[in-house]
Amino acid sequence: MRVVHVASEVFPFSRSGGLGDVLGALPAQQARLGAEVTVVSPWYADITQPVRELWRGPLTVPGTVALGDVRVGELVQDGVQFLFVGLGAFDRPGLYFPDDVWRFTQFGRAVLPALERVGVRPDVLHGHDWQAGLVVALARLAGVRAVFSVHNLQYQGRWNLIDGTGWTGLPDWVYTHEGLEFHGDVNLMKAGLVFASQVTTVSPTYAQEITTPEYGEGLEGLLIRLTHEGRLSGVLNGLDQARWDPRTDADITPFADPAGKAACGAALRAEYGLDEAPILATVSRLAEQKGMDLLIGALPELTRDWNVVVLGGGDPRLEAALREWDAHPRVAFAQGMNEPLAHRIYAGADAFAMPSRFEPCGLSQMIAMRYGTLPVVRETGGLVDTVPHEVGFRFGPASVQGLVDACAAARSTFDDRAEWTARAAEAMSLDFSWDGPTREYLGLYARVLSSPLRPLTGLAGA
Known part of the structure; x- marks a missing residue:
C-alpha cells in the first residue's frame, strides 16, 4: 500500500x-x-x-x-x-x-x-x-x-x-x-x-x-x-514515546518512577527561584482556545497554593498579562517555544493545567502523564479520551472558577502523598503509543x- x-x-x-x-x-x-x-x-x-x-x-x-x-x-x-x-x-x-x-x-x-x-x-x-x-x-x-x-x-x-x-x-x-x-x-x-x-x-x-x-x-x-x-x-x-521518555530524556535527570521526579522538581525550582509549594505548569500556545485567559484570571487564587510556570507564545495580550505576572515570586513565564525547557517543565512540575475551551486531541496532557505530572483539564475533546478520572482532575464549563476548583481538588490530593504517588504511577504506566x-x-x-x-x-x- x-x-x-x-x-x-x-x-x-x-x-x-x-x-x-x-x-x-x-x-x-x-x-x-x-x-x-x-x-x-x-x-x-x-x-x-x-x-x-x-x-x-x-x-x-x-x-x-x-x-x-x-x-x-x-x-x-x-x-x-x-x-x-x-x-x-x-x-x-x-x-x-x-x-x-x-x-x-x-x-x-x-x-x-x-x-x-x-x-x-x-x-x-x-x-x-x-x-x-x-x-x-x-x-x-x-x-x-x-x-x-x-x-x-x-x-x-x-x-x-x-x-x-x-x-x-x-x-x-x-x-x-x-x-x-x-x-x-x-x-x-x-x-x-x-x-x-x-x-x-x-x-x-x-x-x-x-x-x-x-x-x-x-x-x-x-x-x-x-x-x-x-x-x-x-x-x-x-505520542512519540521515544521522544518523550523520562527514562532516557537527555534534557533532564532521567527517572523511571514518581520518586525519581524529585531531582527534576528541585532543578526547576532553582531555575526560576520558586519556593517549596507544588508546581502547576503549562506548555501551550497562548490563545483563548487553550483557555489561557482562564489561567491568567485564576492566578490570584492559584498562587496561594501553587507555584505556576508557563511556557508559550501567541496572543500579544496574553503574553503581556503573563509578563506582568512574571514579577510575582510564585509565577514564572518563559515566552516562546523552547523544547529543552519544555522537557524540564514536564519533568519538574507536579501538575499540568489544560483549561481548553475545545481540544481536538491534545498531546501535552499525554506528555505530562508520561512524566508523572498530573493533568488538570477541562472535559472536552481528546482530554476526555486520554485523562482517566483516577489519574487527573477534570472540570466542566470553561470558567475561571471551574479551573480554580479543579486545581483546589488537585492541591488537596497532593497533600495525601500516597494517593498522589499512586496517581502519578498510574499516569506513567498509560500506553499512548502510535x-x-x-x-x-x-x-x-x-x-x-x-x-x-x-x-x-x-x-x-x-
Missing part, C-alpha cells in the same frame, strides 16, 4: 504544534508496519536538513495562474520518503502568514503534478487540515481515493469566492453550497470534507462534538451528514481501497 500524507508541517523539519508532531510519528510507524509511505510538505526557507533536489521546473495546472518555477526535494528518514515542494510563496522565513490561503492554494495545486514528476503514485492520499483540502479535492477528481483528517476545525482556509475560483484548478461546478462555497467564500476545509472518501478527527470525542453548533464552526450540518453516511470517525492521536492508532488508519485505508469511489452526488456537473 502506497500512502501519501500531505500536510503543512512535519517534525523535525517544520513544526508549530501538534500537527507537526503527528506527521513526525504516524508515517514512521506506518512504514514499520509495512506500508510504503511518502510525506509531502512545503519546502520552507527555515528547513536546514540536507534535502536532495529531485526536480526543478515550471508546473502548470489548467485554468489557473502559472505557478512558475517549482522545486521538489527528497529526504529519507525512518523508512519514510519526505518530499518538499518549493515555491516562491514559501521562500520567506517562518511557517504561517496572513496570506496563507493564497500560499497553500499554490501548494495544493503543485502537489499532484510534483508527485507525478518524481514517479510517486498513491493508492491512498491522506490530507491533513485545511492546507491539504485542495489536494484532497484534486485527488478525488483525478480518481485517487483520499482520507482527510481534521486536526482543528476552527481554521478553515476561507477567501472571497469571486477572487478565489481562478486559483484552484477546480471546475466551476464545485463552487456551490454542496461543494466549496461557504457564506460567499471558498472554504478549503470544506473541500477536504466534501471530497474525501473518509474523514477523521484526532479523537473520538471531538468527532462527536463537531456535529454540534457549539463546536461545528458552521459546518455541523455537513458533519452530521458525514456521520449518517458512515464517513466521519475519530482516531485518537498517539501502534493502535496506526493500525486503525491502515484498516481505514484498506476499507477505502476496497470500496468503490463515492459518487459526487449533489454537485452540479459531477
